[in-house]
Amino acid sequence: APSAPAWLARWEAAVAALGLPVQRLPSGAGHDAMTLHRVMPQAMLFVRGGELGISHNPLETVSDDDAELAVAAFATLLDQLARE
Structure with a gap:
């Protein structure tokens, strides 16, 4: 599902405000966004996964720090929206 450019920019600004590097990642997974983007703008924040990046699998992990x-x-992002 295509991400809305304005929402991508909001996520990127939120991540950059924390002093973290910003990276855009394509997603081939069947996320809810595949349906949601038909009725509303969407963009996703991806969280680094452990176990070599395995996702959508019982082996999927994320560290407390990354969460x-x-x-x-x-x-x-919510603070930024409140200021718009």
């Missing part, structure tokens, strides 16, 4: 960074990025 905390994702929450911080989301909180930053």
